[in-house]
Amino acid sequence: MKSSQPLVFGIPGPTLNKETRKMIEEVQPGGFILFTRNIENPQRLRDLMDELRSLSKIEPVLTIDQEGGRVSRLKVIGKEPPNANQLRDKNDEELITRHGKLMGELLRHMGFNLNLCPVVDISFDDQADNSLFGRTWGKTPDEVIQKAGLFARGLQSTGVLSCGKHFPAYSGCDVDPHHELPIVQRSYEELDNCEWKPYKELFKELDTIMIGHALYPQIDDSKLPASLSSKMINEILKQKIGFKGIVVSDDLDMGAITEHYSFSDAIRLSLIAGNDLLLICHRTQLAYEAAEVCAKLDSEIMNEKLERIAKFKKRLAPPTEFSIERWNELNHQVYKLREDTLGVEAAKENSPEGGKRSPVEVF
Helix, strand or coil: CHHHCCEEEECCCCCCCHHHHHHHHHHCCCEEECCHHHCCCHHHHHHHHHHHHHHCCCCCEEEECEEECCEEHHHHCCCCCCCHHHHHHHCCHHHHHHHHHHHHHHHHHHCCCEECCCECCCCCCCCCCCCCCCCCCCCCHHHHHHHHHHHHHHHHCCCCECEEEEECCCCCCCCCCCCCCCECCCCHHHHHHCCCHHHHHHCCCCCEEEECCCECCCCCCCCCCHHHCHHHHHHHHHHHHCCCCEEEECCCCCHHHHCCCCHHHHHHHHHHHCCCEEEECCCHHHHHHHHHHHHHCCHHHHHHHHHHHHHHHCCCCCCCCCCHHHHHHHHHHHHHHHHHHHCCCHHHCCCCCCCCCCCCCCC
């Protein structure tokens, strides 16, 4: 089903059950996103990735959130990389570039072709309970441009593609969109002069951009969150900022969406708004419903989207040959990066959480 190419699903566990395998064969989603629930050991993870690829008639997007710190899915089977805040504050360009390159090498070895980072939100408050704790590359636009850019280029040097997130910005959110729909009272001028500066500077380098779930009532009277808003995606991101790459929705299974929209409405509105890839991370059982919505969408909208996805997929890098020895070598390099960033003693502990944090896996 070619029309299902915008759909990127999470899968239930570390192996494919009969129902999930049947769904993949029949629906043919455009990609898959993995979480800690899918990861038991390096070999089994690579086997899963190879099976997902073999079941897909069109090369799939295989993605994950491997930022560093608490948003590092692979830390359940390996060492935890330093997070963006720690590398930001260390202020060593070589370490940031090394971090991006190492994440790319690690992911490509495991079979991934897209890493859902860097975060390019600006930190207004490192302790804010808005899902960004530990994840921001700068406290100013220029700092984000410099450091997120270094990370992205390091990542891309390995063949793994990047994703800037979360446009228009979670920086001004005072609630966590995993649970509630934030309302950001920022004007067009404020966003344009601050939060959007990294996008305007880096948009030609970023392979994809993720759209966040938040309302921006001062600049969008549609009453739709940015992820479902044509004004925010088609008009501002694509036309005014000029982004020509792939637009990815944040997870449509987050509370900011599920508490306000039906599943089919969320899929339909996301596609009309200008998203190319839709993340559906938990409700895999609704794949057939999502595919039906895609099939019924206006053909002019879908054909343009499918052409853009097909062009993007030509850039997806194949995995490197797997060996447990190479995995162990890369894992050792992750720990060395921790030591070089945090110091020998601090590296022995996982990143401190501190403050209120979402119990779900964040994006």
